[in-house]
Amino acid sequence: MGKMVIQILAAVAEAEQERILERTNEGRIAAMASGVKFGRKPHRQSDMVRELITQDAPEKTILEKTGVSRATFYRLKKRTRIEQIGVIREKTKR
Template identity: 70%
Template sequence: MALLGYARVSTSHQKLTLQIEELRNAGVREDRIFTDMMTGATDEREGLQRLLARAEKDDVIICTKMDRMGRNTADMIHIVDACYKKGIAIRFLENGLSTEGTMGKMVIQILAAVAEAERERILERTNEGRVAAMASGVKFGRKQHPSTSLAITLIQQGEPLQTVISKTKISRATYFRLKRNRNS
């Protein structure tokens, strides 16, 4: 029986350090900790795939939180079921849950469904906030170049490309986009 660990953060700006430390404190050796630095929304998580390929009967996979392991309920159920069929247990440190035994597997699946519902509620609230912000006049996207209005004026006056670029310091792409939008 081996203790294996899995840690994941969603972006490269986040750190795996805390999760790895928790896994080490739970008894997982450093060389048996598998990691990913990417969103859980994809199946292309190399660390998770290596972990699942490495895990054998009677091994225990330890993960700090449920949402680090699966991207949604279906994915979580698939991972739990595949491990369960191979005789591999999964333990979550945050809440002390384990797939060991029939009840453990059922509890994990229920909690995975609850976690997915919470993620969907967060997305709904985020979208509602975005719609409200747009309605109140908040502009999204990249800010305009400070010289955009001058560039538009020069283009309307028929100034050539090099003159507009040298006076405003806009890029060639911006010049042509502004010129195209003017003609639309």
């Protein structure tokens, strides 16, 4: 008898979890449709850092000029290089 009650409660909990996920996803989709931005906010100096990276400025200079952390610098450097590779590949496809 006790096992059956536990199985019923587990089934109810699983159904509730599925409903929560559905409502969460619906809310996320509605928010995206209304223009809500998700994810990390860009660093206020990120445009300047990216510009200096494309100009091949030394790392130390960029860090001192912008005041960003090393982690932010390397994250932006990686993204900038990936974007540059994508642009180069698009140009060579033509």
